[in-house]
Amino acid sequence: RLDAVAIGELLIDFTPAGVSEQGLPRYEQNPGGAPANVMAGLTKLGKRTAFIGKVGEDAFGRFLTGELEKHGVDTGGMVFTGEAGTTLAFVSLDAGGDRSFSFYRNPGADMLLQESEIDWKRIGDAALFHFGSVSMTHEPSATATLRAAAYARREGKLVSFDPNLRPLLWPDLDRAKRLILEGLTYSDVLKLSEEELHFLTGERDLEAGTRQLQEQYGTPLMFVTLGPDGSFYRQGERTGRVPGFAVKAIDTTGAGDAFFSGALFRLMESGKRPDALTEEELGEVCRSGNAAGALTTTRKGAIPALPSLEELDQLIRGS
Numbered sequence: 001r002l003d004a005v006a007i008g009e010l011l012i013d014f015t016p017a018g019v020s021e022q023g024l025p026r027y028e029q030n031p032g033g034a035p036a037n038v039m040a041g042l043t044k045l046g047k048r049t050a051f052i053g054k055v056g057e058d059a060f061g062r063f064l065t066g067e068l069e070k071h072g073v074d075t076g077g078m079v080f081t082g083e084a085g086t087t088l089a090f091v092s093l094d095a096g097g098d099r100s101f102s103f104y105r106n107p108g109a110d111m112l113l114q115e116s117e118i119d120w121k122r123i124g125d126a127a128l129f130h131f132g133s134v135s136m137t138h139e140p141s142a143t144a145t146l147r148a149a150a151y152a153r154r155e156g157k158l159v160s161f162d163p164n165l166r167p168l169l170w171p172d173l174d175r176a177k178r179l180i181l182e183g184l185t186y187s188d189v190l191k192l193s194e195e196e197l198h199f200l201t202g203e204r205d206l207e208a209g210t211r212q213l214q215e216q217y218g219t220p221l222m223f224v225t226l227g228p229d230g231s232f233y234r235q236g237e238r239t240g241r242v243p244g245f246a247v248k249a250i251d252t253t254g255a256g257d258a259f260f261s262g263a264l265f266r267l268m269e270s271g272k273r274p275d276a277l278t279e280e281e282l283g284e285v286c287r288s289g290n291a292a293g294a295l296t297t298t299r300k301g302a303i304p305a306l307p308s309l310e311e312l313d314q315l316i317r318g319s
């Protein structure tokens with residue numbers, strides 16, 4: 001049996017890695033894809049996880065599958081295609097150190113996952129189903145993702161959703177909003193950034209924005225991550241803020257995914273549905289997420305930076 005399964009995109013993030021002897025830019029090949037990062041995070045904390053997605057029949061697709069396996073994520077539900085290459089993203093740094101992305105996804109293999117290719121058995125075997133919105137930018141993977149979420153919901157799984165909005169990837173932002181809101185109708189646990197809350201509700205105020213979503217969609221538990229300031233939660237009428245951990249951050253890549261894996265881990269360990277958590281337990285869930293996020297910022301990369309349970313407990317106990 002599985003504790004958790006995710007559906008979503010896998011891609012390569014080529015990040016700047018200095019220059020060659022000839023003065024030419026070098027790039028480092030990093031595995032990317034938020035839902036897969038969350039599964040890797042849960043695995044590192046001791047859960048059994050699997051990933052469902054589509055990659056190209058190429059060296060990059062084999063590399064990504066191998067990376068997930070290396071980190072203990074079951075890849076038996078992955079699909080390989082000769083119809084498109086594995087999605088690539090190149091990260092450039094401008095003079096001020098800000099990052100910008102160029103995507104090679106016209107189409108990318110991840111967008112071509114079809115409903116008929118979904119591994120329903122793995123979803124049926126897992127206690128938790130996780131998804132995001134990058135796999136909803138284009139068809140057929142948009143329909144595949146939403147049908148899988150709807151199935152998980154019907155089967156009584158705990159459904160978690162991190163929209164992880166990447167505006168550059170959407171041909172149309174109205175459609176992004178519509179599909180993300182459809183995703184909400186299947187979700188038990190939602191995680192947003194402050195920008196995503198604003199995008200979905202028009203609100204910058206955490207209380208007002210999350211109340212609006214709660215009233216419209218009845219989402220049992222919502223988190224808004226606040227960078228170094230920690231996180232905010234709403235469970236029905238109950239809201240709270242949990243401060244972050246002070247750490248020396250060197251690379252925030254994957255902090256949001258680490259947060260969600262830490263929070264979902266603690267939620268699963270409680271054995272309770274999200275609406276049954278006490279205020280104290282909600283604090284523990286957010287602290288676990290904050291600690292996982294904070295630890296991830298102290299190391300380079302996404303998956304390699306994810307903390308172990310021992311590191312997580314140590315940071316929480318030491319506070």
Ligand code: ATP
Pocket residue numbers: 192193224225226227228229230231244245246247249252253254255256257259289290291292293294297
């Ligand atoms: P991502 O860039 O991965 O999409 P995000 O915007 O979803 O990230 P953040 O709010 O940046 O998420 O970070 C997630 C969590 O990680 C925060 O809620 C916080 O607990 C922790 N975190 C992030 N940055 C820091 C930091 N500089 N110091 C301490 N904790 C941090």
